Amino acid sequence: TEPTFTFLNDVLDEVMDLFPSPYVHVGGDEAVKDQWKASPEVQAQIQALGVKDEHGLQSWFIQRAEKHINGRGRRMIGWDEILEGGLAPNATVMSWRGVEGAVAAASQGHDAVLAPDSTLYLDRRQSASADEPPGRIKITSLKDIYDFDAAPAALTDAQRGHILGLEATAFTEHMRTDERLEAMSFPRLVALAENGWTPRDRHDWADFAGRLPAETARLDALGVAHDTVPYEPQATLRPAADGKVSVALASGLGLGEVRYSTDGKAPTATSTAYDAPLALMPGQTIRARTFLDGQALGRVRDYPISLLAAQxxxxxxxxxxxxxxxxxxxxxxxxxxxxxxxxxxxxxxxxxxxxxxxxxxxxxxxxxxxxxxxxxxxxxxxxxxxxxxxxxxxxxxxxxxxxxxxxxxxxxxxxxxxxxxxxxxxxxxxxxxxxxxxxxxxxxxxxxxxxxxxxxxxxxxxxxxxxxxxx
Structure with missing residues (x-):
């Protein structure tokens, strides 16, 4: 209704007065249609406008909002649901439900940003370890982000020119501190930057991984919190024969080699290399650390051995x-x-x-x-x-x-x-x-x-x- 647009335009005007960006993001995602279907007023508006359904009504709404934004010399950007019912003439699509929204937009001559939740959502964990910060259970590893293909094969070279770039999104509903937000973001944002700013034929995961010790040292020097858990040895304890405990060690990313000690000393680059599960007696403690080309990566992890832990x-x-x-x-x-x-x-x-x-x-x-x-x-x-x-x-x-x-x-x-x-x-x-x-x-x-x-x-x-x- 008109009062709705009066309110919306007032809000948009204030936002545009405050922020000089050429783009104004209007959201537009997850507009659940149950209430629209149950509302006599909404159904009457659908009939009056002659649009097909609730998706058509949302498209009409978005297009009216875009006219106001364009009238102020700005461009609208919104999540890929704004495609449903017909895309506003000049809108840019931010594709979160996979890359399909970006492909559809670029195929129609519209600009798009790749932000798929399956790969570029930073509230997903970086490894399967219980030591990861809270968030979504599904894993988006450092390698997943580095390997993400930002040039969808379904597009022609000309259409790929409409892909403006990548966005990693950090929804903070499960990140209760600034430190956690940083830890969920880094070092994955480092991988995102190299992905987005490096020609595809120069992408080299092994080369990138080899630079991680230096990169983590740089983050430390800058005081930036970053997640080290994916590098670190995680222990799986299970009961073994003769009252012993089987200890298997593995890191989430599988980089470098794990070295360990059972004498209480911190492992070094010359400590025993782990290559198979160990059978240890309860009461011992295994200390383990990952090394990449002789450089420590992540923290020393200590695992006290007990039958209770194995059970x-x-x-x-x-x-x-x-x-x-x-x-x-x-x-x-x-x-x-x-x-x-x-x-x-x-x-x-x-x-x-x-x-x-x-x-x-x-x-x-x-x-x-x-x-x-x-x-x-x-x-x-x-x-x-x-x-x-x-x-x-x-x-x-x-x-x-x-x-x-x-x-x-x-x-x-x-x-x-x-x-x-x-x-x-x-x-x-x-x-x-x-x-x-x-x-x-x-x-x-x-x-x-x-x-x-x-x-x-x-x-x-x-x-x-x-x-x-x-x-």
Whole structure:
């Protein structure tokens, strides 16, 4: 309606008065049409304008806004949804849903910016490590950004001239500090810059990787926080024969070589090189570091060896059930003091909060201990909220259900949550799992009547029934 455009034009005028940029970004993405379809006023406007549908109405709206922006000597830019229903005559498209929006715009003679969420969203993790900052579970590694092809093959050389460049987007809903924002951005922005400003035939990942020690030293000197976790050795501990623990080491990027020590000394470029899983006794500590051409890359990582650690998997080491809204979420519980340490970070699929422990040996009775937490469901997902499966609890506070061989498989345990489900913070529940022949996958989920709050796993430990697992 006209009052809407009066308000919109006033806002745009103030923005253009404040900022001299030739471009004005209007967004235009994720305009959910459910309310438009339910609104008699909106439906009447569609009929009055003679447009096809709600997408056509959005196109009409965007084109009117563009006329005002063009009248001030500026150019409109918007997310690729502004293509739907017909693109405004002079608009530039910022393509986030893959590169298809940029291809469509450039094919029509419009300028475009490549900003696909699958590769250039910086709120995605840089490696699979639980030590990464909170964010989206899916990984966009340093190499993914370096290798991204900014010249879509579907375009001709002339059409590629409409690709203005690349954008990496850092949505900060899960980045609670400036330091985290920097760590999620660097060194990936270094890779983005080299990708965008270097001719394709000169792209060389090995050469770029070889310069990382110098680049990280430069970031340190500038006081710029940057993520070192993808370079660093991550340890996977599993029970081994004769009371020992198997220790496997690997880094997220697989660069250089991992060197380690078990004598308490920090590893150097001449320490023993890791080449196969080690069998160590509980009580030892392995110290490991990555070296690239003799130069240290990332921090020294210390891993105390214990049977309990070998029998424990964090939520990040468990498999999430499906590909929904998969996030690495920081605990919102009040901190319990200045010396409390970092908050827990939970891996969870908000559309189906369940986790799978692959290959659990149930040939003997097992005790399952689960450390659990909860997160507020402050996610605006519209009608999709009704698609989240809920299972009615049998006890007042709900249960942790354990099923074998699939999340629709036999339920072998329902562990009452009791007080553990009533308040913020972490709490532990435990129960016995019956003996079953062989090795089985365990599916773990909570019963609940509501998604508010959403109960989550922090870690799970499997020990022999009657054993404490303290060593």
């Amino acid at each position: 424990t998997r964090t939520s990040h080491q468990l498999e999430l059930c499906g590909d929904g809204i998969n996030l690495s979420l920081e605990d919102d519980a009040p901190a319990s003091g200045s010396g409390a340490g970092p908050r827990a970070v939970f891996a969870v699929n908000l559309m189906n909060a369940c986790w799978v422990w692959k290959g659990a040996n149930l040939s003997k009775a097992v005790k399952l201990s689960a450390r659990i937490g909860q997160v507020p469901f402050n996610f605006q997902i519209g009608a999709d909220r009704g698609k989240i499966p809920l299972r009615d609890p049998s006890t007042p506070d709900g249960e942790l259900e354990v099923r074998i061989d699939g999340c629709a498989g036999e339920r072998i345990a329902a562990i009452p949550l009791g007080a553990a489900a009533r308040g913020p913070g972490l709490a532990t529940v435990s129960g016995a799992l019956p003996r079953r022949d062989g090795v089985h996958d365990l599916c773990l989920s909570f019963t609940a009547r509501s998604v508010e709050p959403t109960l989550v796993l922090d870690q799970v430990t499997l020990t022999a029934a009657g054993k404490s697992g303290k060593n």
